[in-house]
Amino acid sequence: MSGQNFDSFREGTLNALGLKGLNSGIFDGQWKDLKGRNVYKSSSPVDGKHIADLTLANREDFDSIVRNSRKIFEEWREYTAPRRGEIIRSLGDLLVRKKKELGALVTLEVGKTPSEGEGEIQEMIDVAYFASGLSRQLYGLTMGSERPFHRLYEQWVPLGPVGIISAFNFPAAVWSWNSMIAAVCGDTAIWKPSTKAALVATGVMHAVSEALSDLGAPQIFSLMVSRGNEGGEWISNEPGIPLVSFTGSTNTGRNLYQKVSSRMGRSILELGGNNAAIVTEKSDMNVALKGVAFGALATAGQRCTSTRRVIIQDSIYEEFVGKLQKVYSNVKIGNPNDPGVLVGPLIDGKAVKTYLDAIETARKQGGKVLHQGKSMKIQGLEEGNYVSPTIVEAKQDMPIVKVETFGPLLYVFKYHSFDEALKMHNDVPQGLSSAIFTTDIREEEEFLSARGSDCGIANVNTSTAGAEIGGAFGGEKETGYGRESGTDSWKAYMRRQTVTKNFGKDVPLSQGVKFDV
Numbered sequence: 037m038s039g040q041n042f043d044s045f046r047e048g049t050l051n052a053l054g055l056k057g058l059n060s061g062i063f064d065g066q067w068k069d070l071k072g073r074n075v076y077k078s079s080s081p082v083d084g085k086h087i088a089d090l091t092l093a094n095r096e097d098f099d100s101i102v103r104n105s106r107k108i109f110e111e112w113r114e115y116t117a118p119r120r121g122e123i124i125r126s127l128g129d130l131l132v133r134k135k136k137e138l139g140a141l142v143t144l145e146v147g148k149t150p151s152e153g154e155g156e157i158q159e160m161i162d163v164a165y166f167a168s169g170l171s172r173q174l175y176g177l178t179m180g181s182e183r184p185f186h187r188l189y190e191q192w193v194p195l196g197p198v199g200i201i202s203a204f205n206f207p208a209a210v211w212s213w214n215s216m217i218a219a220v221c222g223d224t225a226i227w228k229p230s231t232k233a234a235l236v237a238t239g240v241m242h243a244v245s246e247a248l249s250d251l252g253a254p255q256i257f258s259l260m261v262s263r264g265n266e267g268g269e270w271i272s273n274e275p276g277i278p279l280v281s282f283t284g285s286t287n288t289g290r291n292l293y294q295k296v297s298s299r300m301g302r303s304i305l306e307l308g309g310n311n312a313a314i315v316t317e318k319s320d321m322n323v324a325l326k327g328v329a330f331g332a333l334a335t336a337g338q339r340c341t342s343t344r345r346v347i348i349q350d351s352i353y354e355e356f357v358g359k360l361q362k363v364y365s366n367v368k369i370g371n372p373n374d375p376g377v378l379v380g381p382l383i384d385g386k387a388v389k390t391y392l393d394a395i396e397t398a399r400k401q402g403g404k405v406l407h408q409g410k411s412m413k414i415q416g417l418e419e420g421n422y423v424s425p426t427i428v429e430a431k432q433d434m435p436i437v438k439v440e441t442f443g444p445l446l447y448v449f450k451y452h453s454f455d456e457a458l459k460m461h462n463d464v465p466q467g468l469s470s471a472i473f474t475t476d477i478r479e480e481e482e483f484l485s486a487r488g489s490d491c492g493i494a495n496v497n498t499s500t501a502g503a504e505i506g507g508a509f510g511g512e513k514e515t516g517y518g519r520e521s522g523t524d525s526w527k528a529y530m531r532r533q534t535v536t537k538n539f540g541k542d543v544p545l546s547q548g549v550k551f552d553v
């Protein structure tokens with residue numbers, strides 16, 4: 037596709053969603069006016085061209101968002117959970133209808149291929165339907181009381197407005213993981229997206245707020261596009277926001293966590309990953325190759341779950357790495373809308389520089405570059421942020437292999453014994469996702485044992501990336517704290533209350549204590 041075709045794709049996408057020109061990036065039940073505010077200029081990583089402008093929130097906007105969100109919370113928590121679930125189900129239906137347009141907006145602003153862009157909207161749909169079902173399953177336990185004529189049980193109560201701070205790389209799905217679950221739990225949500233993906237957030241919020249209004253439901257979701265870390269700081273320090281779910285870097289997450297916990301708030305932190313795949317001589321090499329290639333190259337290596345390290349048994353090392361190099365030489369890089377392209381651009385020029393610098397650092401630290409990544413110019417899209425992917429043969433003592441570089445940079449390591457592989461696997465500060473490729477049940481089970489993968493997510497014969505929403509998503513160590521999306525992650529969005537009820541005519545005390553007055 038030429039640059040001209042991308043121009044018409046941009047026009048078409050913006051027109052379809054009514055996002056041309058200047059947009060308000062602040063929604064607190066209604067869109068804030070545009071006058072007298074600072075503006076963020078959004079551009080596409082595909083061709084570097086300007087897409088649209090967004091107004092940025094100031095402190096007063098934030099205060100008004102919190103006030104409204106708390107007010108709407110008081111109304112929303114009175115809805116029964118199944119009714120809340122019905123409303124969220126309708127939002128899922130809306131996203132089914134808008135999947136193509138919103139997926140295209142992800143392609144436009146973030147540079148994902150249409151398959152990955154639409155996949156992201158599918159992830160929103162999946163979590164909306166999951167949350168809807170969950171609305172009838174917010175179970176509390178009942179215990180047998182030790183006291184006669186007593187009932188003892190726990191119940192789950194809505195918490196309040198949830199702050200959601202999302203990253204550019206999953207600009208829509210991660211918001212849904214949090215907001216849809218929060219909503220069925222009876223909470224409202226305040227969204228601060230990355231400015232790099234603020235137009236996606238604005239497009240999603242337009243669609244969702246219109247649907248809520250058509251349904252006659254309260255505006256439970258608000259949006260605050262704001263500059264840099266400013267909005268994040270406001271949210272971290274705001275006692276009216278009892279839970280903050282943050283996706284982003286370990287450094288920012290650490291800072292936020294300290295602020296939120298110092299006011300006794302709760303955090304869910306989804307921070308850096310440095311995910312590895314172990315490929316053993318017992319693997320089905322074709323499966324391993326596809327799994328590693330997807331993990332390392334999809335979204336141009338800009339997922340928290342991207343495969344960054346491959347630990348390969350020495351007996352198959354040469355063969356596997358040779359095949360991987362072939363995949364890297366043949367993979368199509370360029371305009372994500374072009375047929376056959378699997379690797380689109382990096383998000384911005386800074387990301388390109390960080391990526392190229394990391395390759396140089398790896399070389400200086402003793403790494404052998406097996407496939408050299410470079411900055412690339414794509415015809416007709418000269419200002420896009422394209423790079424070719426890199427494979428570096430690495431050693432565990434190179435400090436850079438313990439750092440997450442957000443790009444298609446893959447380190448390959450050789451191992452001899454399985455113990456050695458496990459040790460290398462866990463020898464990084466991060467702990468999000470992991471994978472083993474093997475057909476040997478013993479290796480598989482050891483990888484899943486207590487001395488195996490130390491990550492929040494462990495995969496067997498499939499990629500570190502591409503988790504389904506039904507599982508709880510999150511990591512260990514410097515990746516942070518808490519889980520989002522599936523299984524019982526909802527519990528973080530509610531407060532647990534233990535209830536003891538006496539329906540007798542006396543007041544017997546627990547632990548047999550006597551206190552007769």
Ligand code: UN1
Binds near residue numbers: 159205206341500504
């Ligand atoms: C992220 O990179 O922050 O598992 C989220 C995956 C996606 C979500 C990634 N479902 O790769």
